[in-house]
Amino acid sequence: MKTFQLMGVLAIATLTLMASVRAQTPAPAATPQVQTSQAPAGDADTGKKLYTSYGCYQCHGYEGQGGAAGPRLAPRPFPLAALTAYVRKPTNQMPPYSERLVPDADLAHIHAYLESRPTPPPVASIPLLQD
């Protein structure tokens, strides 16, 4: 192996090592979770209760999986600001929910709940769907 090739291999190995050390370093504990300018970070467990009690599940399904009456929302809902804007002023068949009915903070919890839902398995991994 020529010297410059060896140096290249060494440089890549060093960079890979540095990247893996970086990846293992825990994030600083005090980093605040910023979602939008004023909205507080949501809590998924609280969100689950609110999602049920406000009746979002009736059209979107308990897991936000969607159904005949509403589209899938989980596990990748719109960003919080867009979700809030939509719930306040839906453009089609969904009923509007005012801030007085469903406060912004509750939508932050609902958003966290939707984000916490597991990703569905790929179709290729379900034997019954292969025939």
Ligand code: HEC
């Ligand atoms: C009566 C049925 C119904 C209820 C209850 C309902 N939705 Fe919807 N929602 C819909 C339908 C239908 C759409 C598709 C767009 C439309 O027709 O407005 C939708 C769209 C959305 C969207 C936009 C997603 C997209 O991909 O278009 C969001 C976000 C959403 N709903 C959140 C909620 C939340 C949060 C609640 C509870 C506070 C809720 N919805 C309650 C029927 C409903």
